[in-house]
Every structure is written in structure tokens, then in C-alpha cells.
Amino acid sequence: MLKVIIISMSINFLLLAEAILPIPLEVKYDKKRASLGKKLFFDSGLSKDGSISCASCHHLPGSGADVTPFSFGVNGTEGGIHSPTVLNSAFNFVQFWDGRAKNLQDQAKQPISNPLEMASSLPAALAYVKTNPAYLQAFNASYEEGLTEESLVDAIAEFEKALYTPNAPFDKYLRGDKTALNKEEKEGYTLFNEYGCISCHNGINIGGNMYQLFGALRLYQSKKDNLGRFNVTKKESDKYFFKVPSLRNIALTPPYLHDGSAVTLKEAITKMMEYQVGMIANAEDIDKIEAFLKTLTGDSPSILDESQ
Numbered sequence: 001m002l003k004v005i006i007i008s009m010s011i012n013f014l015l016l017a018e019a020i021l022p023i024p025l026e027v028k029y030d031k032k033r034a035s036l037g038k039k040l041f042f043d044s045g046l047s048k049d050g051s052i053s054c055a056s057c058h059h060l061p062g063s064g065a066d067v068t069p070f071s072f073g074v075n076g077t078e079g080g081i082h083s084p085t086v087l088n089s090a091f092n093f094v095q096f097w098d099g100r101a102k103n104l105q106d107q108a109k110q111p112i113s114n115p116l117e118m119a120s121s122l123p124a125a126l127a128y129v130k131t132n133p134a135y136l137q138a139f140n141a142s143y144e145e146g147l148t149e150e151s152l153v154d155a156i157a158e159f160e161k162a163l164y165t166p167n168a169p170f171d172k173y174l175r176g177d178k179t180a181l182n183k184e185e186k187e188g189y190t191l192f193n194e195y196g197c198i199s200c201h202n203g204i205n206i207g208g209n210m211y212q213l214f215g216a217l218r219l220y221q222s223k224k225d226n227l228g229r230f231n232v233t234k235k236e237s238d239k240y241f242f243k244v245p246s247l248r249n250i251a252l253t254p255p256y257l258h259d260g261s262a263v264t265l266k267e268a269i270t271k272m273m274e275y276q277v278g279m280i281a282n283a284e285d286i287d288k289i290e291a292f293l294k295t296l297t298g299d300s301p302s303i304l305d306e307s308q
């Protein structure tokens with residue numbers, strides 16, 4: 001049995017040796033639209049009572065995620081799932097843990113009208129933005145159609161496209177700088193391959209490109225019994241499937257998991273070993289994997305330091 005596992009893991013390792021891709025050093029985006037989207041992202045006027053902006057839950061500059069297991073929306077209403085980061089979200093194949101938004105434009109509509117979040121509506125948000133002459137002028141200058149519901153969410157999506165974090169030590173390593181990782185970090189990467197983490201966490205976001213069963217090798221009891229992808233498809237076989245989260249900048253985004261139940265990165269890795277790999281790993285291996293995961297922190301997006 002053990003032999004079979006070891007053989008299948010080494011096959012995995014061979015097949016997926018180059019499975020992670022570096023984040024491009026430069027991503028093209030429309031600067032005017034993105035800076036407009038940036039203003040909207042920080043504008044609490046888009047919420048029902050003017051109290052909550054996208055940035056209330058997605059902290060920027062910084063992790064782009066929330067620090068509490070669940071987020072608090074208008075009137076302090078608590079949500080039911082942990083907020084992931086918006087950093088590099090443009091590289092995810094779909095948005096949300098259950099993939100219910102096919103792209104960032106589609107995603108941005110939802111928090112505005114979600115009663116647990118901004119508790120407003122897209123028409124009401126549009127009406128608010130229309131009252132501001134500076135916004136109106138900027139939309140007219142950036143979009144042929146001017147300010148519409150579609151251009152409103154498109155500007156936010158364009159800002160999110162600019163939230164990429166290149167130059168992580170691991171990306172430098174992938175580009176050929178073998179000194180970018182120390183011995184422990186390299187060993188951690190080897191373990192990440194050997195334990196098969198890479199079979200789910202791969203691609204440019206080291207995640208974000210497939211759904212997987214959470215509890216693949218041991219039934220997981222989620223804090224709020226979220227059914228994951230099943231919520232969208234209603235297919236029995238999709239129960240407890242979640243979008244595999246990106247591990248980019250993972251050191252910055254505690255707490256972890258869709259229910260925010262893992263307080264530290266070590267705890268998240270230990271749970272992954274138990275529920276996804278089906279093993280109890282020794283502390284040394286966990287330390288090494290953690291050291292590797294810490295090399296996935298990239299540069300803060302340049303759009304966040306421009307004074308615009």
C-alpha cells in the first residue's frame with residue numbers, strides 16, 4: 001500500500017515538476033479605468049448606508065483579504081464564509097469559493113447587492129456614482145458608453161487586474177535564480193511536490209484553476225456546513241467541492257480555509273496533510289513546507305502606491 005502511494009507520488013512529481021508558473025513581471029491594463037476602479041473600491045458610498053466599501057473586507061494595501069474568519073457587512077451583519085484575497089484574483093478561473101461568478105465583472109455586482117455585505121443594489125450604486133461630477137467626467141473619458149452598470153463593474157475589475165504581485169522569491173527561483181530560495185525552502189518545495197500538494201495547487205496562482213473535494217481523504221466538518229460547488233450546480237457529486245484557493249501571498253492572509261478555522265499557516269498545512277493528503281506529517285516537514293509557502297509573497301501592486 002505504502003509502495004503504491006510512493007510510486008504514484010513520484011509519478012505525480014515527474015508529471016507536474018514544472019506545474020507552477022511565475023506571475024508575469026508586467027500585466028497590461030487600462031490605467032484610466034483601473035484608477036477609476038480603485039476609487040470605487042475604496043468608496044463606501046456604494047453601500048446601502050455609506051458605511052462599507054470593498055476595502056472594508058479586502059484590506060489594501062496589504063493582504064487583500066479580511067483578518068476575521070467571517071466578514072461584517074452593513075449594520076455589523078456577519079457573513080458565512082471567509083473572505084479570500086483580491087490580490088491576483090484575475091488569474092483565478094472563476095470567482096468565489098463555489099465559482100458562482102464567471103469573471104471579475106460578474107463578481108463585483110454581487111457584494112454590492114448582498115444583504116450580508118454592502119446591502120445595496122446595482123441601480124442604487126449607479127445612482128450614487130452619478131451624483132459625483134468627478135466620477136461622471138472620468139467615466140465619460142474612459143468608456144464610450146460613459147457611466148453604466150456595466151462600465152461601473154468593469155472599472156472595478158480593471159483595478160483588480162492591476163492587483164498582481166510579481167517577483168516573489170519563488171518566482172525568481174523559477175526564472176532561474178537558484179539562490180532565491182535557501183536550503184529549507186527548497187526542501188519545502190520538494191515536499192510540496194512529493195506529498196502531492198502540487199496536484200491541486202498549481203498554475204500561475206498555485207491554485208485557482210480547479211474545484212476539489214475538501215475532505216478528499218477524511219471527512220471535513222465545516223464550521224457552517226457550507227456545501228461548496230453544490231450550492232451552484234445542485235449536483236450531489238459537487239457537495240463539499242471548493243475552488244482550490246491560490247497560495248500566492250499566503251503568509252499574509254490568515255485566517256485560512258473557507259470557514260476561517262485555521263488561525264495560522266502551520267495549522268492550515270497540518271489540516272491539508274490530514275484531510276487532503278491523508279497523512280499526519282512530522283513537525284519538521286510542516287516547518288519546511290511553511291518556509292516554502294512564505295517564498296510566495298510578491299511585490300505589493302504598484303497601483304497601490306501611485307497617488308491617484
Ligand code: HEC
Binds near residue numbers: 056079089094096104
Ligand atoms: C462584507 C465583506 C465584503 C465586502 C464589502 C466585499 N467583499 Fe469581496 N468577498 C467577501 C467574501 C466573504 C468573499 C467570499 C464569498 C464566497 O466565496 O462565497 C469575497 C469574495 C470576493 C472575490 C473572489 C475572490 C476569489 O478568489 O474567489 C473578489 C474578487 C471580491 N470579493 C471582490 C470584491 C469587490 C470588488 C467588492 C466591492 C464591490 C467586495 N469584494 C466587497 C467579503 C466582502
Ligand code: HEC
Binds near residue numbers: 276
Ligand atoms: C486534493 C486537492 C488538494 C491537495 C492534495 C492539497 N490541497 Fe490545499 N486546498 C485544497 C482545497 C480544496 C482547499 C480549500 C479548502 C476549503 O474549502 O477551505 C485548500 C486550501 C489550502 C490552504 C488554505 C488557503 C487559504 O487561503 O485559506 C493551504 C495553505 C493549502 N491548501 C496548502 C496545501 C498544502 C501545503 C498541501 C500539501 C500538504 C495541500 N494544500 C494539498 C485542495 C488541496
